[in-house]
Amino acid sequence: xxxxxxxxxxxxxxxxxxxxxxxxxxxxxxxxxxxxxxxxxxxxxxxxxxxxxxxxxxxxxxxxxxxxxxxxxxxxxxxxxxxxxxxxxxxxxxxxxxxxxxxxxxxxxxxxxxxxxxxxxxxxxxxxxxxxxxxxxxxxxxxxxxxxxxxxxxxxxxxxxxxxxxxxxxxxxxxxxxxxxxxxxxxxxxxxxxxxxxxxxxxxxxxxxxxxxxxxxxxxxxxxxxxxxxxxxxxxxxxxxxxxxxxxxxxxxxxxxxxxxxxxxxxxxxxxxxxxxxxxxxxxxxxxxxxxxxxxxxxxxxxxxxxxxxxxxxxxxxxxxxxxxxxxxxxxxxxxxxxxxxxxxxxxxxxxxxxxxxxxxxxxxxxxxxxxxxxxxxxxxxxxxxxxxxxxxxxxxxxxxxxxxxxxxxxxxxxxxxxxxxxxxxxxxxxxxxxxxxxxxxxxxxxxxxxxxxxxxxxxxxxxxxxxxxxxxxxxxxxxxxxxxxxxxxxxxxxxxxxxxxxxxxxxxxxxxxxxx
Numbered sequence: 045x046x047x048x049x050x051x052x053x054x055x056x057x058x059x060x061x062x063x064x065x066x067x068x069x070x071x072x073x074x075x076x077x078x079x080x081x082x083x084x085x086x087x088x089x090x091x092x093x094x095x096x097x098x099x100x101x102x103x104x105x106x107x108x109x110x111x112x113x114x115x116x117x118x119x120x121x122x123x124x125x126x127x128x129x130x131x132x133x134x135x136x137x138x139x140x141x142x143x144x145x146x147x148x149x150x151x152x153x154x155x156x157x158x159x160x161x162x163x164x165x166x167x168x169x170x171x172x173x174x175x176x177x178x179x180x181x182x183x184x185x186x187x188x189x190x191x192x193x194x195x196x197x198x199x200x201x202x203x204x205x206x207x208x209x210x211x212x213x214x215x216x217x218x219x220x221x222x223x224x225x226x227x228x229x230x231x232x233x234x235x236x237x238x239x240x241x242x243x244x245x246x247x248x249x250x251x252x253x254x255x256x257x258x259x260x261x262x263x264x265x266x267x268x269x270x271x272x273x274x275x276x277x278x279x280x281x282x283x284x285x286x287x288x289x290x291x292x293x294x295x296x297x298x299x300x301x302x303x304x305x306x307x308x309x310x311x312x313x314x315x316x317x318x319x320x321x322x323x324x325x326x327x328x329x330x331x332x333x334x335x336x337x338x339x340x341x342x343x344x345x346x347x348x349x350x351x352x353x354x355x356x357x358x359x360x361x362x363x364x365x366x367x368x369x370x371x372x373x374x375x376x377x378x379x380x381x382x383x384x385x386x387x388x389x390x391x392x393x394x395x396x397x398x399x400x401x402x403x404x405x406x407x408x409x410x411x412x413x414x415x416x417x418x419x420x421x422x423x424x425x426x427x428x429x430x431x432x433x434x435x436x437x438x439x440x441x442x443x444x445x446x447x448x449x450x451x452x453x454x455x456x457x458x459x460x461x462x463x464x465x466x467x468x469x470x471x472x473x474x475x476x477x478x479x480x481x482x483x484x485x486x487x488x489x490x491x492x493x494x495x496x497x498x499x500x501x502x503x504x505x506x507x508x509x510x511x512x513x514x515x516x517x518x519x520x521x522x523x524x525x526x527x528x529x530x531x532x533x534x535x536x537x538x539x540x541x542x543x544x545x546x547x548x549x550x551x552x553x554x555x556x557x558x559x560x561x
Contacts, residue, residue, distance in 0.1 A: 136191050141205035143168045148204035154184035161198050212501045213452050214442040219410040220453045225504045231427040238544045241268035246281050246299035248553045258313050264560035268316035273374050278328035286369030291329045307378045318381040319374035323367050325386040330356040341399045355390050357401040358411050368422050375426035385433040388447040408448035416457045431460035439463050439495035451498040458506040465491040465510045468517030479522035484530045488537035509545040531559035
C-alpha cells in the first residue's frame with residue numbers, strides 16, 4: 045500500500061517539476077520578448093531622435109545659409125551704394141570750382157558778346173556741368189549750383205575760377221596736406237551732439253567732486269565733460285595695457301581703478317565724454333626715453349618748460365603709438381570723443397638751439413598734421429570723433445605760430461578744432477582792444493570770426509568748438525574778475541557767430557551753475 049502511495053507522490057512531484065519548468069521557461073520567454081521589445085522601442089526612439097536632430101540641424105543650417113546669403117547681399121548692396129556714393133563724390137570734387145578772390149562775372153552764354161547777368165563773390169563754389177570753347181577760342185564753364193541742379197546758372201570764364209579753396213591760404217606750408225580729407229558724419233552708435241562741456245581733472249573724476257559735477261550737468265545746459273585721460277604730468281585715468289608695453293611707469297599713478305562703475309554712472313546721466321590726451325608734453329615718457337626727447341644741442345640736457353615739465357618730441361612715432369593706444373582704450377571704455385591737447389611743439393624763442401630729434405626732414409606743421417591723420421585713421425574703427433586743441437591766436441596768425449599749429453593744417457584733419465579763445469591769452473592791442481581780458485564778448489567774437497574765415501579756406505574743415513574762460517587771470521594787468529556775466533558774454537559771442545558748442549576751462553573744476561542756464 046505504501047508503495048503505491050509513494051509512486052503517486054513521485055508522479056505528482058514529477059508533474060509539478062514539469063509544470064514548474066514549463067512555467068519558468070514561459071516566464072523566461074516572456075521576459076526575453078519584453079526585453080527585445082524594449083530594445084526595439086529604444087532603438088526606434090533613438091532613430092526618431094536622430095532624425096529629429098538631423099532635421100533640426102538641417103533647419104538651422106538652412107536658416108544660417110539664408111541669413112548668410114541675406115548678409116552677403118546686404119554687404120554687396122552696401123558696397124554698391126558706397127561705390128556709387130564714392131563715384132558721385134569724386135565727380136563732385138572733380139567738377140567743383142571756386143571763384144577767385146577778385147570775384148567773377150557770370151555770363152548768359154559762352155559767346156564774347158554775351159551779357160553779364162550777375163557777379164559772383166570770391167570763394168563761391170560752383171559745379172561745372174560742361175567745359176566749352178567760344179567762337180573766338182576762349183574757354184568757358186557752364187555752371188550749375190550743384191550736381192543735382194537742373195537749372196544752368198550761366199557761364200564763367202575758365203580763368204576766373206580755381207579748383208581748390210587752399211589757394212586762398214595766406215601762408216601755406218609746402219609739405220602740408222590741404223586737400224579734401226573725408227570726415228566722419230555721425231556714427232549711428234555714437235551720434236554727434238552740440239557739446240557744452242566742462243573740464244574735469246583725474247582727481248575730480250575719482251572723488252566726491254564727481255557727483256557735484258554730474259548734478260551741475262543734470263541741472264543746466266551743460267551735457268559733457270572733458271576728462272583728463274593722460275594729463276599734463278603724464279598720469280593716466282585708468283590702468284593702460286599700452287603703457288604697460290611702452291611706458292610702464294605711467295601705470296604707477298592711475299586715478300580710477302573701477303572704470304566700469306565710473307562709466308556706468310556717466311552713461312546713466314547721459315554725459316557725453318571727451319578723453320583729453322596731453323600728447324607731446326609727456327614728462328614720464330620723455331624721462332623714460334631721453335634719447336627721443338627734446339634736448340638742448342650744446343649740452344644734451346632735456347628741455348623743460350616754465351612748469352618744469354620735460355617734453356617728448358612730436359617726431360617720435362613710438363610716442364604716436366603710445367598716445368593712440370591710450371585713446372583706443374578710452375574708446376573701448378565708452379568715451380565718445382578723443383581730444384588731443386598739446387598737439388604741438390613747445391614755444392621756444394631760440395629754436396635753433398634745440399634738437400627736436402627730427403629724423404624725417406618734415407616741418408613742425410607737417411609732423412603735427414601727420415600725427416593727427418595717423419590718429420584719425422587708427423581710431424575710425426572705434427567710432428569716436430577726433431578733436432584737437434590749439435592756441436586761440438592760431439586762428440589769427442597766418443603762420444604756424446612757431447609751434448607747428450597752422451590753423452588750416454589741423455582743421456583739415458580733425459572732426460573738431462578747439463581754439464583756446466580765453467580773453468586773458470591775448471595781449472594788449474590784440475583785436476584793437478587795450479586789454480582783451482576786460483572785453484570777453486568782443487575778444488571771443490573777433491577771435492572766432494578769424495577762425496571761421498580760416499575754415500573757409502578748406503573744403504573739409506573740422507567744426508569749430510572753442511574753449512572759453514571760467515577763471516580770473518590775476519596775472520594780467522588790467523584784468524577783470526570773471527563771474528557769471530563774463531562767462532555768459534563769451535557764450536553769447538559764440539552764438540552770435542553761429543557756434544552753439546563750447547568747452548569751459550577752470551583748472552580747479554569750480555563752475556558757476558547760473559552761467560549755464
